[in-house]
Amino acid sequence: MSNLERDVHTDRVKRLEEHAKEVRIRILDMIYKAQSGHPGSALSAADILTALYFDIMNIDPSNPHWKERDRFVLSKGHGCPVLYACLALRNYFPLHELDTLRKFESILQGHPVKQKTPGVDMTTGSLGHGLSIGLGMALDGKLAGKDYFTYVLIGDGELDEGQNWEAAATASKYQLNHLVAIIDINRLQMDGFTDEVMPKYSIADKFRAFNWEVLEMDGHDMTDIVLTLEKVRLAKRNKPVCIAADTVKGKGVSYMENVRVWHGKVPNEQEFRSAMLELKGENR
Protein backbone atom coordinates (compact mmCIF):
# COMPACT_ATOMS: atom_id res chain seq x y z
CA MET A 1 0.00 0.00 0.00
CA SER A 2 1.47 3.33 -1.03
CA ASN A 3 1.44 6.39 1.22
CA LEU A 4 -1.25 7.84 -0.97
CA GLU A 5 -3.47 4.80 -0.59
CA ARG A 6 -2.96 4.77 3.19
CA ASP A 7 -3.77 8.45 3.25
CA VAL A 8 -7.09 8.15 1.40
CA HIS A 9 -8.15 5.19 3.50
CA THR A 10 -8.24 7.33 6.57
CA ASP A 11 -10.85 9.89 7.57
CA ARG A 12 -10.39 11.72 4.32
CA VAL A 13 -12.63 9.34 2.41
CA LYS A 14 -15.13 9.07 5.22
CA ARG A 15 -15.40 12.83 5.40
CA LEU A 16 -15.96 13.06 1.65
CA GLU A 17 -18.61 10.36 1.77
CA GLU A 18 -20.46 12.41 4.38
CA HIS A 19 -20.23 15.49 2.15
CA ALA A 20 -21.50 13.49 -0.83
CA LYS A 21 -24.49 12.43 1.22
CA GLU A 22 -25.25 16.07 2.06
CA VAL A 23 -24.79 17.04 -1.60
CA ARG A 24 -27.33 14.40 -2.69
CA ILE A 25 -29.85 15.56 -0.08
CA ARG A 26 -29.48 19.14 -1.32
CA ILE A 27 -29.92 18.04 -4.94
CA LEU A 28 -33.20 16.29 -4.21
CA ASP A 29 -34.42 19.09 -1.98
CA MET A 30 -33.76 21.87 -4.49
CA ILE A 31 -35.27 19.97 -7.42
CA TYR A 32 -38.35 19.15 -5.36
CA LYS A 33 -38.73 22.81 -4.33
CA ALA A 34 -38.20 23.97 -7.92
CA GLN A 35 -40.56 21.27 -9.21
CA SER A 36 -38.14 21.07 -12.12
CA GLY A 37 -34.66 19.79 -12.88
CA HIS A 38 -32.64 16.70 -13.71
CA PRO A 39 -32.17 14.52 -10.60
CA GLY A 40 -30.73 11.45 -12.33
CA SER A 41 -27.98 13.41 -14.06
CA ALA A 42 -27.04 15.36 -10.94
CA LEU A 43 -26.92 12.28 -8.68
CA SER A 44 -24.69 10.41 -11.09
CA ALA A 45 -21.95 13.04 -10.74
CA ALA A 46 -22.39 13.73 -7.00
CA ASP A 47 -19.41 11.74 -5.74
CA ILE A 48 -17.04 13.08 -8.39
CA LEU A 49 -17.99 16.72 -7.77
CA THR A 50 -17.81 16.24 -4.03
CA ALA A 51 -14.25 14.94 -4.33
CA LEU A 52 -13.31 17.85 -6.59
CA TYR A 53 -14.93 20.65 -4.59
CA PHE A 54 -14.24 19.38 -1.06
CA ASP A 55 -10.78 17.97 -1.57
CA ILE A 56 -8.98 17.92 -4.89
CA MET A 57 -9.41 21.36 -6.43
CA ASN A 58 -7.27 24.28 -5.39
CA ILE A 59 -10.01 26.87 -4.81
CA ASP A 60 -10.87 29.76 -2.51
CA PRO A 61 -14.64 30.22 -2.09
CA SER A 62 -14.09 33.71 -0.67
CA ASN A 63 -12.32 34.67 -3.89
CA PRO A 64 -14.13 32.96 -6.80
CA HIS A 65 -12.03 34.81 -9.41
CA TRP A 66 -8.67 33.94 -7.84
CA LYS A 67 -6.31 33.68 -10.80
CA GLU A 68 -4.43 30.60 -9.55
CA ARG A 69 -7.54 28.52 -8.79
CA ASP A 70 -8.40 25.29 -10.56
CA ARG A 71 -11.22 25.67 -13.09
CA PHE A 72 -14.31 23.53 -13.44
CA VAL A 73 -16.65 23.32 -16.44
CA LEU A 74 -19.89 21.33 -16.15
CA SER A 75 -20.33 20.38 -19.78
CA LYS A 76 -23.48 18.42 -18.91
CA GLY A 77 -25.01 21.67 -17.69
CA HIS A 78 -28.43 20.17 -16.97
CA GLY A 79 -26.84 18.33 -14.02
CA CYS A 80 -26.20 21.72 -12.34
CA PRO A 81 -28.01 21.00 -9.05
CA VAL A 82 -24.95 18.97 -8.08
CA LEU A 83 -22.69 21.93 -8.85
CA TYR A 84 -24.96 24.38 -7.04
CA ALA A 85 -25.08 22.10 -3.99
CA CYS A 86 -21.27 21.87 -3.87
CA LEU A 87 -20.83 25.61 -4.32
CA ALA A 88 -23.39 26.47 -1.63
CA LEU A 89 -21.94 23.94 0.82
CA ARG A 90 -18.50 25.45 0.16
CA ASN A 91 -19.94 28.92 0.94
CA TYR A 92 -19.70 30.47 -2.51
CA PHE A 93 -23.21 31.75 -1.78
CA PRO A 94 -25.75 31.23 1.04
CA LEU A 95 -27.41 27.82 1.27
CA HIS A 96 -30.89 29.37 1.16
CA GLU A 97 -30.25 30.38 -2.47
CA LEU A 98 -30.67 26.69 -3.34
CA ASP A 99 -34.39 27.14 -2.67
CA THR A 100 -34.57 29.55 -5.62
CA LEU A 101 -33.31 27.10 -8.27
CA ARG A 102 -34.92 27.79 -11.67
CA LYS A 103 -37.14 30.48 -10.17
CA PHE A 104 -37.71 34.01 -11.47
CA GLU A 105 -34.70 36.32 -10.90
CA SER A 106 -32.70 33.60 -9.15
CA ILE A 107 -28.90 33.46 -9.24
CA LEU A 108 -29.38 29.75 -9.96
CA GLN A 109 -30.51 29.45 -13.57
CA GLY A 110 -31.84 26.25 -15.13
CA HIS A 111 -28.38 25.69 -16.57
CA PRO A 112 -25.14 27.21 -15.21
CA VAL A 113 -24.49 30.89 -15.99
CA LYS A 114 -21.08 32.37 -15.30
CA GLN A 115 -22.18 35.94 -14.71
CA LYS A 116 -25.03 35.05 -12.34
CA THR A 117 -23.62 32.44 -9.96
CA PRO A 118 -20.50 32.93 -7.82
CA GLY A 119 -18.15 30.01 -8.41
CA VAL A 120 -19.49 29.05 -11.84
CA ASP A 121 -16.41 29.39 -14.04
CA MET A 122 -18.27 29.22 -17.34
CA THR A 123 -21.77 29.18 -18.78
CA THR A 124 -22.84 25.76 -20.08
CA GLY A 125 -25.95 23.86 -21.01
CA SER A 126 -25.92 23.36 -24.73
CA LEU A 127 -24.24 19.98 -24.88
CA GLY A 128 -20.95 19.19 -26.56
CA HIS A 129 -19.24 22.57 -26.01
CA GLY A 130 -17.73 22.04 -22.55
CA LEU A 131 -14.54 20.37 -23.65
CA SER A 132 -13.87 23.15 -26.17
CA ILE A 133 -14.43 25.76 -23.47
CA GLY A 134 -12.20 23.87 -21.05
CA LEU A 135 -9.41 23.59 -23.59
CA GLY A 136 -9.62 27.36 -24.15
CA MET A 137 -9.19 27.88 -20.40
CA ALA A 138 -6.32 25.41 -20.23
CA LEU A 139 -4.68 27.03 -23.25
CA ASP A 140 -4.91 30.39 -21.53
CA GLY A 141 -3.25 28.91 -18.44
CA LYS A 142 -0.44 27.57 -20.57
CA LEU A 143 -0.03 30.92 -22.35
CA ALA A 144 -0.02 32.77 -19.02
CA GLY A 145 2.47 30.30 -17.54
CA LYS A 146 0.09 29.20 -14.78
CA ASP A 147 -0.18 25.66 -13.52
CA TYR A 148 -3.84 25.41 -12.53
CA PHE A 149 -5.88 22.41 -13.63
CA THR A 150 -9.05 22.68 -15.72
CA TYR A 151 -11.61 19.95 -15.06
CA VAL A 152 -14.45 19.33 -17.49
CA LEU A 153 -17.25 16.97 -16.53
CA ILE A 154 -18.85 15.48 -19.62
CA GLY A 155 -21.89 13.20 -19.86
CA ASP A 156 -21.52 10.06 -21.94
CA GLY A 157 -24.71 10.99 -23.82
CA GLU A 158 -23.33 14.31 -25.02
CA LEU A 159 -20.37 12.54 -26.62
CA ASP A 160 -22.80 12.13 -29.55
CA GLU A 161 -21.92 15.75 -30.35
CA GLY A 162 -19.05 15.73 -32.81
CA GLN A 163 -17.53 18.89 -31.41
CA ASN A 164 -16.14 16.82 -28.51
CA TRP A 165 -13.78 15.17 -30.95
CA GLU A 166 -12.74 18.49 -32.48
CA ALA A 167 -11.85 19.54 -28.94
CA ALA A 168 -10.10 16.24 -28.20
CA ALA A 169 -7.83 16.73 -31.21
CA THR A 170 -7.10 20.36 -30.33
CA ALA A 171 -6.28 19.67 -26.67
CA SER A 172 -3.93 16.95 -27.80
CA LYS A 173 -2.26 19.16 -30.40
CA TYR A 174 -1.47 21.78 -27.76
CA GLN A 175 -0.38 19.15 -25.18
CA LEU A 176 -2.75 20.52 -22.56
CA ASN A 177 -1.46 18.38 -19.72
CA HIS A 178 -3.47 20.35 -17.15
CA LEU A 179 -6.78 19.65 -18.85
CA VAL A 180 -8.76 16.80 -17.30
CA ALA A 181 -11.92 15.51 -18.98
CA ILE A 182 -14.00 13.35 -16.67
CA ILE A 183 -16.61 11.32 -18.53
CA ASP A 184 -19.64 10.49 -16.41
CA ILE A 185 -20.50 7.17 -18.02
CA ASN A 186 -23.93 6.31 -16.66
CA ARG A 187 -25.07 4.64 -19.90
CA LEU A 188 -28.37 6.51 -20.02
CA GLN A 189 -29.36 9.52 -22.05
CA MET A 190 -32.68 11.30 -22.34
CA ASP A 191 -34.43 8.88 -24.68
CA GLY A 192 -32.96 5.66 -23.30
CA PHE A 193 -29.85 3.57 -22.88
CA THR A 194 -26.86 4.90 -24.79
CA ASP A 195 -26.51 1.59 -26.58
CA GLU A 196 -29.99 2.08 -28.04
CA VAL A 197 -29.90 5.83 -28.72
CA MET A 198 -26.33 6.01 -30.03
CA PRO A 199 -23.74 3.40 -29.13
CA LYS A 200 -20.59 4.92 -27.61
CA TYR A 201 -18.34 1.86 -28.09
CA SER A 202 -15.16 2.30 -26.09
CA ILE A 203 -14.95 5.88 -24.85
CA ALA A 204 -11.52 5.16 -23.38
CA ASP A 205 -10.23 3.86 -26.73
CA LYS A 206 -11.58 6.89 -28.55
CA PHE A 207 -9.69 9.30 -26.30
CA ARG A 208 -6.58 7.12 -26.53
CA ALA A 209 -6.83 7.38 -30.31
CA PHE A 210 -6.67 11.17 -29.93
CA ASN A 211 -3.44 10.73 -27.93
CA TRP A 212 -4.94 11.40 -24.50
CA GLU A 213 -3.84 9.63 -21.36
CA VAL A 214 -6.83 7.62 -20.18
CA LEU A 215 -7.59 6.46 -16.64
CA GLU A 216 -10.63 4.52 -15.51
CA MET A 217 -12.37 4.76 -12.16
CA ASP A 218 -15.50 3.80 -10.29
CA GLY A 219 -17.35 7.13 -10.13
CA HIS A 220 -19.07 6.21 -6.87
CA ASP A 221 -16.16 4.68 -4.94
CA MET A 222 -14.69 7.64 -3.06
CA THR A 223 -11.38 5.89 -2.45
CA ASP A 224 -10.99 5.17 -6.14
CA ILE A 225 -12.08 8.71 -7.10
CA VAL A 226 -9.61 10.40 -4.77
CA LEU A 227 -6.78 8.06 -5.75
CA THR A 228 -7.39 8.59 -9.45
CA LEU A 229 -7.72 12.37 -9.20
CA GLU A 230 -4.59 12.56 -7.04
CA LYS A 231 -2.69 10.44 -9.53
CA VAL A 232 -3.64 12.88 -12.29
CA ARG A 233 -2.26 15.82 -10.31
CA LEU A 234 0.99 14.15 -9.30
CA ALA A 235 2.20 12.48 -12.48
CA LYS A 236 4.09 14.40 -15.14
CA ARG A 237 2.90 14.05 -18.73
CA ASN A 238 2.71 15.97 -21.97
CA LYS A 239 -0.87 15.16 -22.93
CA PRO A 240 -4.40 15.84 -21.68
CA VAL A 241 -6.07 13.35 -19.36
CA CYS A 242 -9.40 11.62 -19.73
CA ILE A 243 -10.94 9.83 -16.77
CA ALA A 244 -13.59 7.36 -17.84
CA ALA A 245 -15.82 7.19 -14.77
CA ASP A 246 -18.16 4.26 -14.40
CA THR A 247 -21.35 5.69 -12.84
CA VAL A 248 -25.03 4.97 -12.23
CA LYS A 249 -27.65 7.48 -13.25
CA GLY A 250 -29.75 8.43 -10.23
CA LYS A 251 -27.17 6.94 -7.84
CA GLY A 252 -28.28 6.99 -4.21
CA VAL A 253 -32.03 6.90 -4.74
CA SER A 254 -32.80 3.28 -5.50
CA TYR A 255 -35.99 3.84 -7.50
CA MET A 256 -34.17 6.35 -9.71
CA GLU A 257 -31.10 4.24 -10.41
CA ASN A 258 -30.78 3.23 -14.06
CA VAL A 259 -34.34 4.35 -14.81
CA ARG A 260 -34.66 6.52 -17.90
CA VAL A 261 -37.50 8.80 -16.78
CA TRP A 262 -35.52 10.18 -13.83
CA HIS A 263 -33.27 12.05 -16.25
CA GLY A 264 -35.58 15.02 -15.92
CA LYS A 265 -38.51 14.07 -13.72
CA VAL A 266 -39.49 15.59 -10.38
CA PRO A 267 -40.47 13.21 -7.58
CA ASN A 268 -43.97 13.55 -6.08
CA GLU A 269 -44.36 14.11 -2.36
CA GLN A 270 -44.25 10.45 -1.44
CA GLU A 271 -41.32 9.74 -3.72
CA PHE A 272 -39.51 12.76 -2.34
CA ARG A 273 -39.97 11.60 1.25
CA SER A 274 -38.80 8.12 0.48
CA ALA A 275 -35.74 9.47 -1.38
CA MET A 276 -34.84 11.70 1.54
CA LEU A 277 -35.18 8.83 4.00
CA GLU A 278 -32.94 6.70 1.85
CA LEU A 279 -30.34 9.43 1.37
CA LYS A 280 -30.27 10.19 5.09
CA GLY A 281 -29.76 6.47 5.70
CA GLU A 282 -32.79 6.24 7.93
CA ASN A 283 -34.46 3.28 6.25
CA ARG A 284 -31.43 1.08 6.06
Next chain:
Amino acid sequence: MKLQQAVKPTRQSFSERMVEYGSINTDFAVFEADIGYSTYTYLFGKKFPKRYFNMGIAESNMVSAAAGMAAEGRTVVVSSYGVFLSMRAAEAVRTYVCYPNLNVKFLSSHGGVTAAIDGVTHQATEDIAIMTTFPNMKVLCPADSPSAMKLLDVALETPGPVFVRLMRDPLFDVYSEEHEFCIGGSHILVEGNDVTIIAYGDMVVQALNAAQELGKLGISAEVIDMYSQKPIDKETLLKSIKKTGAVIVVENHQKKNGLGYAVPHFLAKVDECVPFAHLGLDDVFAESGNYYQVIDKYGISSRCITEEVQRLMKRKG
Protein backbone atom coordinates in the same frame (compact mmCIF):
# COMPACT_ATOMS: atom_id res chain seq x y z
CA MET B 1 -15.22 62.29 -54.49
CA LYS B 2 -12.29 60.64 -56.20
CA LEU B 3 -11.75 56.94 -55.64
CA GLN B 4 -8.42 55.16 -55.70
CA GLN B 5 -8.28 51.60 -57.00
CA ALA B 6 -7.25 49.59 -53.93
CA VAL B 7 -4.38 47.16 -53.98
CA LYS B 8 -5.53 45.22 -50.93
CA PRO B 9 -8.77 43.63 -49.82
CA THR B 10 -10.05 44.59 -46.38
CA ARG B 11 -9.27 41.09 -45.03
CA GLN B 12 -5.59 41.79 -45.69
CA SER B 13 -5.53 45.34 -44.31
CA PHE B 14 -7.37 44.24 -41.17
CA SER B 15 -4.85 41.47 -40.54
CA GLU B 16 -1.89 43.72 -41.27
CA ARG B 17 -3.15 46.20 -38.71
CA MET B 18 -3.62 43.29 -36.31
CA VAL B 19 0.10 42.55 -36.58
CA GLU B 20 0.92 46.19 -35.79
CA TYR B 21 -1.56 46.14 -32.92
CA GLY B 22 0.07 42.98 -31.60
CA SER B 23 2.98 45.14 -30.45
CA ILE B 24 0.66 47.69 -28.82
CA ASN B 25 -1.46 45.10 -27.03
CA THR B 26 0.78 42.18 -26.14
CA ASP B 27 -1.98 40.14 -24.54
CA PHE B 28 -4.61 39.19 -27.13
CA ALA B 29 -4.54 35.85 -28.96
CA VAL B 30 -5.59 34.95 -32.50
CA PHE B 31 -7.44 31.73 -33.41
CA GLU B 32 -7.49 30.62 -37.03
CA ALA B 33 -9.46 27.83 -38.73
CA ASP B 34 -6.99 26.69 -41.39
CA ILE B 35 -7.52 29.63 -43.73
CA GLY B 36 -4.76 31.79 -42.30
CA TYR B 37 -3.17 32.42 -45.70
CA SER B 38 -6.52 33.56 -47.03
CA THR B 39 -7.43 35.80 -44.07
CA TYR B 40 -3.80 36.90 -43.75
CA THR B 41 -3.74 36.02 -40.04
CA TYR B 42 -0.63 33.97 -40.81
CA LEU B 43 1.21 37.32 -40.65
CA PHE B 44 0.29 37.56 -36.98
CA GLY B 45 1.37 33.96 -36.48
CA LYS B 46 4.76 34.70 -37.97
CA LYS B 47 5.38 37.64 -35.68
CA PHE B 48 3.67 36.28 -32.56
CA PRO B 49 3.79 32.48 -32.81
CA LYS B 50 3.00 31.96 -29.11
CA ARG B 51 -0.26 33.89 -29.39
CA TYR B 52 -1.41 32.33 -32.66
CA PHE B 53 -3.40 29.11 -32.64
CA ASN B 54 -4.45 27.23 -35.72
CA MET B 55 -7.52 25.32 -34.52
CA GLY B 56 -8.07 23.42 -37.76
CA ILE B 57 -11.25 23.17 -39.81
CA ALA B 58 -13.53 23.17 -36.79
CA GLU B 59 -15.18 26.56 -36.37
CA SER B 60 -17.60 25.77 -33.57
CA ASN B 61 -14.85 24.24 -31.44
CA MET B 62 -12.70 27.27 -32.20
CA VAL B 63 -15.35 29.73 -31.02
CA SER B 64 -16.17 27.73 -27.85
CA ALA B 65 -12.45 27.52 -27.07
CA ALA B 66 -12.13 31.27 -27.66
CA ALA B 67 -14.99 31.73 -25.18
CA GLY B 68 -13.08 29.62 -22.67
CA MET B 69 -9.95 31.69 -23.11
CA ALA B 70 -11.88 34.97 -23.03
CA ALA B 71 -13.58 33.81 -19.81
CA GLU B 72 -10.08 33.98 -18.33
CA GLY B 73 -9.88 37.64 -19.27
CA ARG B 74 -7.86 37.44 -22.47
CA THR B 75 -9.19 38.97 -25.70
CA VAL B 76 -9.31 36.52 -28.60
CA VAL B 77 -9.62 37.35 -32.29
CA VAL B 78 -11.30 34.47 -34.09
CA SER B 79 -10.82 34.26 -37.84
CA SER B 80 -12.78 32.46 -40.51
CA TYR B 81 -15.14 33.10 -43.40
CA GLY B 82 -18.43 34.78 -42.57
CA VAL B 83 -20.52 31.93 -43.87
CA PHE B 84 -18.93 29.52 -41.36
CA LEU B 85 -18.66 31.89 -38.39
CA SER B 86 -22.27 32.98 -38.72
CA MET B 87 -23.74 29.52 -39.19
CA ARG B 88 -21.43 26.62 -38.34
CA ALA B 89 -20.37 28.37 -35.14
CA ALA B 90 -23.56 30.37 -34.55
CA GLU B 91 -24.60 28.65 -31.36
CA ALA B 92 -21.18 28.97 -29.77
CA VAL B 93 -21.18 32.67 -30.73
CA ARG B 94 -24.61 33.20 -29.20
CA THR B 95 -24.53 31.08 -26.06
CA TYR B 96 -20.88 31.08 -25.08
CA VAL B 97 -19.61 34.43 -26.36
CA CYS B 98 -22.57 36.82 -26.51
CA TYR B 99 -24.49 35.62 -23.45
CA PRO B 100 -21.50 35.97 -21.09
CA ASN B 101 -20.52 39.11 -23.08
CA LEU B 102 -16.92 37.98 -23.59
CA ASN B 103 -14.09 39.72 -25.41
CA VAL B 104 -14.09 37.67 -28.59
CA LYS B 105 -13.65 39.56 -31.87
CA PHE B 106 -14.64 38.00 -35.16
CA LEU B 107 -12.49 38.55 -38.21
CA SER B 108 -15.08 37.47 -40.73
CA SER B 109 -13.87 37.37 -44.30
CA HIS B 110 -15.68 36.84 -47.60
CA GLY B 111 -18.71 38.93 -46.68
CA GLY B 112 -21.66 39.01 -49.08
CA VAL B 113 -21.17 37.78 -52.60
CA THR B 114 -17.62 39.16 -52.68
CA ALA B 115 -16.64 35.49 -52.67
CA ALA B 116 -18.60 35.43 -55.91
CA ILE B 117 -16.24 33.19 -57.78
CA ASP B 118 -16.47 30.53 -55.05
CA GLY B 119 -20.23 30.19 -55.31
CA VAL B 120 -23.01 30.14 -52.73
CA THR B 121 -21.28 27.79 -50.24
CA HIS B 122 -18.72 30.51 -49.56
CA GLN B 123 -20.91 33.61 -49.84
CA ALA B 124 -21.94 35.07 -46.47
CA THR B 125 -25.30 36.58 -47.29
CA GLU B 126 -27.12 36.05 -43.98
CA ASP B 127 -24.30 36.95 -41.57
CA ILE B 128 -25.50 40.46 -40.71
CA ALA B 129 -29.00 39.16 -39.97
CA ILE B 130 -27.69 36.43 -37.70
CA MET B 131 -25.03 38.44 -35.91
CA THR B 132 -27.09 41.60 -35.32
CA THR B 133 -29.77 39.45 -33.68
CA PHE B 134 -27.52 38.27 -30.84
CA PRO B 135 -27.69 40.52 -27.75
CA ASN B 136 -24.36 42.15 -26.79
CA MET B 137 -22.92 41.69 -30.31
CA LYS B 138 -21.66 44.74 -32.21
CA VAL B 139 -21.43 44.44 -36.01
CA LEU B 140 -19.11 46.44 -38.26
CA CYS B 141 -18.30 46.35 -41.96
CA PRO B 142 -15.55 48.58 -43.34
CA ALA B 143 -15.78 49.85 -46.92
CA ASP B 144 -12.06 50.00 -47.59
CA SER B 145 -8.56 49.38 -46.24
CA PRO B 146 -8.10 52.58 -44.19
CA SER B 147 -11.39 52.01 -42.39
CA ALA B 148 -10.68 48.29 -41.93
CA MET B 149 -7.44 49.19 -40.16
CA LYS B 150 -9.16 51.74 -37.95
CA LEU B 151 -11.95 49.32 -37.12
CA LEU B 152 -9.45 46.68 -35.97
CA ASP B 153 -8.46 49.10 -33.20
CA VAL B 154 -12.10 49.88 -32.46
CA ALA B 155 -12.99 46.18 -32.24
CA LEU B 156 -10.12 45.40 -29.89
CA GLU B 157 -10.76 48.42 -27.70
CA THR B 158 -14.52 47.87 -27.38
CA PRO B 159 -15.57 45.57 -24.53
CA GLY B 160 -17.56 42.46 -25.48
CA PRO B 161 -18.06 40.65 -28.77
CA VAL B 162 -17.54 42.49 -32.07
CA PHE B 163 -18.13 41.01 -35.52
CA VAL B 164 -16.19 42.63 -38.37
CA ARG B 165 -17.30 41.74 -41.89
CA LEU B 166 -14.46 41.86 -44.40
CA MET B 167 -14.26 41.41 -48.14
CA ARG B 168 -12.44 38.98 -50.36
CA ASP B 169 -11.45 41.28 -53.22
CA PRO B 170 -9.61 44.61 -53.35
CA LEU B 171 -12.08 47.41 -54.09
CA PHE B 172 -11.49 51.13 -53.90
CA ASP B 173 -10.10 53.31 -51.16
CA VAL B 174 -12.78 55.71 -50.00
CA TYR B 175 -11.12 57.12 -46.91
CA SER B 176 -7.84 58.75 -46.06
CA GLU B 177 -6.01 58.22 -42.81
CA GLU B 178 -7.59 61.22 -41.07
CA HIS B 179 -11.04 59.71 -40.84
CA GLU B 180 -12.11 58.39 -37.45
CA PHE B 181 -14.45 55.47 -36.75
CA CYS B 182 -16.43 54.29 -33.77
CA ILE B 183 -19.09 51.79 -32.72
CA GLY B 184 -22.43 53.25 -33.84
CA GLY B 185 -20.77 55.70 -36.21
CA SER B 186 -21.24 56.49 -39.89
CA HIS B 187 -19.81 58.88 -42.46
CA ILE B 188 -21.62 61.09 -44.94
CA LEU B 189 -19.41 60.68 -48.00
CA VAL B 190 -21.42 62.81 -50.41
CA GLU B 191 -23.92 65.44 -49.37
CA GLY B 192 -27.19 65.71 -51.27
CA ASN B 193 -30.76 66.96 -50.97
CA ASP B 194 -33.07 64.60 -52.87
CA VAL B 195 -32.39 61.10 -51.54
CA THR B 196 -30.30 59.35 -48.91
CA ILE B 197 -28.41 56.28 -50.10
CA ILE B 198 -27.28 54.07 -47.22
CA ALA B 199 -24.66 51.45 -47.92
CA TYR B 200 -21.88 49.52 -46.19
CA GLY B 201 -18.87 47.45 -47.20
CA ASP B 202 -18.34 47.00 -50.92
CA MET B 203 -21.71 48.63 -51.63
CA VAL B 204 -20.35 52.03 -50.62
CA VAL B 205 -18.42 52.30 -53.87
CA GLN B 206 -21.50 51.23 -55.85
CA ALA B 207 -23.50 53.92 -54.04
CA LEU B 208 -20.87 56.56 -54.78
CA ASN B 209 -20.83 55.66 -58.47
CA ALA B 210 -24.62 55.75 -58.55
CA ALA B 211 -24.65 59.16 -56.87
CA GLN B 212 -22.40 60.45 -59.61
CA GLU B 213 -24.71 59.10 -62.34
CA LEU B 214 -27.75 60.48 -60.55
CA GLY B 215 -26.07 63.88 -60.43
CA LYS B 216 -25.94 63.86 -64.19
CA LEU B 217 -29.69 63.21 -64.18
CA GLY B 218 -30.27 66.14 -61.87
CA ILE B 219 -30.85 64.06 -58.74
CA SER B 220 -28.83 65.12 -55.71
CA ALA B 221 -28.04 62.02 -53.67
CA GLU B 222 -26.55 61.91 -50.19
CA VAL B 223 -24.39 58.83 -49.56
CA ILE B 224 -23.91 57.49 -46.04
CA ASP B 225 -21.43 54.76 -45.22
CA MET B 226 -23.26 53.00 -42.40
CA TYR B 227 -20.19 50.95 -41.45
CA SER B 228 -21.71 50.14 -38.05
CA GLN B 229 -24.68 47.86 -38.66
CA LYS B 230 -25.25 47.42 -34.96
CA PRO B 231 -25.74 49.79 -33.38
CA ILE B 232 -26.72 52.08 -36.24
CA ASP B 233 -26.08 55.82 -36.28
CA LYS B 234 -29.67 56.96 -35.75
CA GLU B 235 -28.81 60.61 -35.39
CA THR B 236 -27.07 60.95 -38.76
CA LEU B 237 -29.76 58.87 -40.43
CA LEU B 238 -32.57 60.98 -39.04
CA LYS B 239 -30.90 64.25 -39.90
CA SER B 240 -30.26 63.10 -43.44
CA ILE B 241 -33.74 61.82 -44.23
CA LYS B 242 -35.33 64.93 -42.72
CA LYS B 243 -33.34 66.82 -45.32
CA THR B 244 -33.80 64.51 -48.32
CA GLY B 245 -37.22 62.99 -47.64
CA ALA B 246 -36.39 59.63 -49.25
CA VAL B 247 -34.12 56.73 -48.38
CA ILE B 248 -32.69 53.66 -50.07
CA VAL B 249 -30.62 50.98 -48.35
CA VAL B 250 -28.23 48.95 -50.49
CA GLU B 251 -26.58 45.86 -49.09
CA ASN B 252 -24.58 42.87 -50.22
CA HIS B 253 -26.73 40.60 -48.08
CA GLN B 254 -30.19 39.08 -48.03
CA LYS B 255 -32.78 41.82 -47.82
CA LYS B 256 -34.43 39.95 -44.96
CA ASN B 257 -33.22 41.15 -41.56
CA GLY B 258 -30.35 43.17 -42.96
CA LEU B 259 -29.67 46.88 -42.51
CA GLY B 260 -32.65 47.54 -44.81
CA TYR B 261 -34.90 46.13 -42.09
CA ALA B 262 -33.22 48.02 -39.24
CA VAL B 263 -33.46 51.43 -40.95
CA PRO B 264 -37.23 51.58 -41.67
CA HIS B 265 -37.93 49.92 -38.33
CA PHE B 266 -36.19 52.78 -36.59
CA LEU B 267 -37.78 55.44 -38.82
CA ALA B 268 -41.29 54.05 -38.25
CA LYS B 269 -40.72 54.14 -34.50
CA VAL B 270 -39.97 57.85 -34.64
CA ASP B 271 -42.87 58.52 -37.03
CA GLU B 272 -40.61 59.47 -39.91
CA CYS B 273 -42.39 57.93 -42.86
CA VAL B 274 -40.62 58.68 -46.14
CA PRO B 275 -40.51 56.78 -49.45
CA PHE B 276 -38.20 53.82 -48.91
CA ALA B 277 -36.42 51.36 -51.20
CA HIS B 278 -34.18 48.43 -50.46
CA LEU B 279 -31.68 46.58 -52.66
CA GLY B 280 -30.15 43.27 -51.65
CA LEU B 281 -30.57 39.59 -52.37
CA ASP B 282 -34.32 39.20 -52.75
CA ASP B 283 -34.83 35.90 -50.90
CA VAL B 284 -32.63 34.07 -53.41
CA PHE B 285 -29.20 32.46 -53.50
CA ALA B 286 -26.66 34.01 -55.87
CA GLU B 287 -24.21 31.93 -57.95
CA SER B 288 -20.60 31.63 -59.09
CA GLY B 289 -19.14 34.13 -61.49
CA ASN B 290 -17.35 37.39 -61.93
CA TYR B 291 -18.07 39.70 -58.97
CA TYR B 292 -19.36 42.57 -61.12
CA GLN B 293 -21.63 40.31 -63.16
CA VAL B 294 -23.00 38.72 -60.01
CA ILE B 295 -23.78 41.98 -58.20
CA ASP B 296 -25.44 43.35 -61.33
CA LYS B 297 -27.60 40.27 -61.86
CA TYR B 298 -28.67 40.22 -58.22
CA GLY B 299 -29.62 43.87 -58.21
CA ILE B 300 -26.99 45.65 -56.11
CA SER B 301 -24.67 47.27 -58.69
CA SER B 302 -24.44 51.02 -59.19
CA ARG B 303 -26.62 50.61 -62.29
CA CYS B 304 -29.35 48.97 -60.21
CA ILE B 305 -29.07 51.70 -57.55
CA THR B 306 -29.36 54.46 -60.16
CA GLU B 307 -32.49 52.89 -61.63
CA GLU B 308 -34.10 52.22 -58.27
CA VAL B 309 -33.45 55.77 -57.07
CA GLN B 310 -35.17 57.13 -60.19
CA ARG B 311 -38.24 55.00 -59.36
CA LEU B 312 -38.02 56.20 -55.76
CA MET B 313 -37.99 59.83 -56.94
CA LYS B 314 -41.25 59.22 -58.79
CA ARG B 315 -42.80 57.81 -55.61
CA LYS B 316 -41.56 60.82 -53.71
CA GLY B 317 -43.37 63.02 -56.25
